[in-house]
Amino acid sequence: MPRPPLTPAEYWDLYKPYRGEGEQPTPPTDRFEWTQFPGHGPGPELLGNPVTALELGPGEGADAVHLARGGVQVTAVDFSAVQIARACRWWSHVPGVTFVHADVCSFLVSEAAEYDAIYSVWGAVWFTDPEQLLPLLAKRLAPGGVVVFSHAEPGPGTHGAQRMRGKWLEGRERELTVLRWQYAPTVWADLLKRSGFTRVDARIVPPPGGQALGTLLVRAEVA
DSSP, X not given: OOOOXXXXXXXXXXXXXXXXXXXXXXOOOSOOOSSXXXXXXXXXXXXXXXXXXXXXXXXXXXXXXXXXXXXXXEEEEESOHHHHHHHHHHHTTSTTEEEEEXXXXXXXXXXXXXXXXXXXXXXXXXXXXXXXXXXXXXXXXXXXXXXXXXXXXXXXXXXXXXXXEOGGGTTOSSOOEEEEEEOXXXXXXXXXXXXXXXXXXXXXXXXXXXXXXXXXXXXXXXX
């Protein structure tokens, strides 16, 4: 009998495996970038000057640590126990950052805190149904707060939930797939406005010369 597919949490537990010798080195925290190309595109200035921030899907945690070292109180939520354990092992000594193991929607429903900024860098926003997520984000932002997120630009003709396989984990016996939500910038803008956001800027950041894939970058505010 074939084994069932991995659950989404198991998928991210296996994400970005370390194949080197000894302890995995900590990633750099000297930069904060929305695109996949170092030094390309805007940086953390899109968040404004938040006192508090919530990161959805921090993975290794480097972006949260970057902001915390700049004086922001950051809560970073990821539903992969492995990713959170690794981030805590690396960064538990850093003041101002807290890593939480939870599903982002469950966290947003159960926690009453408000944040000046909520952000996701190729993280959980890409892999969560926006019809469910975006209204929750609007409720957890302080007045005048911002949400910013980025991920790969959508492919031609893609719309809605798309299946994504874990290419870095090929050869395993169990299928490794998750859903990611792909929309054109105009659709993201409409979804955000219907969820109560204003001043929406949704656009594609073109890649640097010779690269094929740009970055979807979205910023919106609440009144």
